[in-house]
Amino acid sequence: GDSVTQTEGQVALSEEDFLTIHCNYSASGYPTLFWYVQYPGEGPQLLFRASRDKEKGSSRGFEATYDKGTTSFHLRKASVQESDSAVYYCALSDNYQLIWGSGTKLIIKP
Amino acid sequence: EAAVTQSPRNKVAVTGGKVTLSCNQTNNHNNMYWYRQDTGHGLRLIHYSYGAGSTEKGDIPDGYKASRPSQENFSLILELATPSQTSVYFCASGGGGPNTGQLYFGEGSKLTVL
Numbered sequence: 001g002d003s004v005t006q007t008e009g010q011v012a013l014s015e016e017d018f019l020t021i022h023c024n025y026s027a028s029g030y031p032t033l034f035w036y037v038q039y040p041g042e043g044p045q046l047l048f049r050a051s052r053d054k055e056k057g058s059s060r061g062f063e064a065t066y067d068k069g070t071t072s073f074h075l076r077k078a079s080v081q082e083s084d085s086a087v088y089y090c091a092l093s094d095n096y097q098l099i100w101g102s103g104t105k106l107i108i109k110p
Numbered sequence: 111e112a113a114v115t116q117s118p119r120n121k122v123a124v125t126g127g128k129v130t131l132s133c134n135q136t137n138n139h140n141n142m143y144w145y146r147q148d149t150g151h152g153l154r155l156i157h158y159s160y161g162a163g164s165t166e167k168g169d170i171p172d173g174y175k176a177s178r179p180s181q182e183n184f185s186l187i188l189e190l191a192t193p194s195q196t197s198v199y200f201c202a203s204g205g206g207g208p209n210t211g212q213l214y215f216g217e218g219s220k221l222t223v224l
Contacts, residue, residue, distance in 0.1 A: 032208070032210075032211055034211055034212070041217075042217055042218070043114075043200050043202070043216055043218055044213075044215050045215065046212060046213070049211070049212065089152070089153070092211070093210045093211025094210075096210065098210065098213065100153050101152070103152045103153075
């Protein structure tokens, strides 16, 4: 079946560091790919989505590019801030269901 | 602004008791979902619905029932609560077809079963 793999369970960075969170997927066809963010005490909220190969999604300084060749949708941000502390989920949809990755907790070191 | 409201936000129940978690959405979405979230397990789908009167089993339905009496409301029912059901529960709504996966979540209901 379809699956989403996030290799980092936790990432600890200092403010202004560059962020990469890796997301790889396994699915047939062209699933839609998503990044969700969950702040403490809140439900997840959609960061952005991408539906086609080479499409870039972006929001709030975060971006990811749909790469069918490497089956990846890695999340990047050039300069993280303390307010980015959250759990980030990669997910895919095949128009029938949403498959979630295990989540990556981003910690911003003081 | 899409809105999903859950109640209660916090609940303490006794083992063997009945618990009902309620969810209301004003997005006019056909699809609604109940997830639970535990440390180390991320989000796991319990039940979902495609519309009023329909409920479907998700990945971990055992010990839970669901009810969708209207487009707006979707309830999760624990007939005999157990300590293993202590968790944070999230309700979400979303469209279907090409918008499947674009979900709007409530703020969560924290359930503690003693």
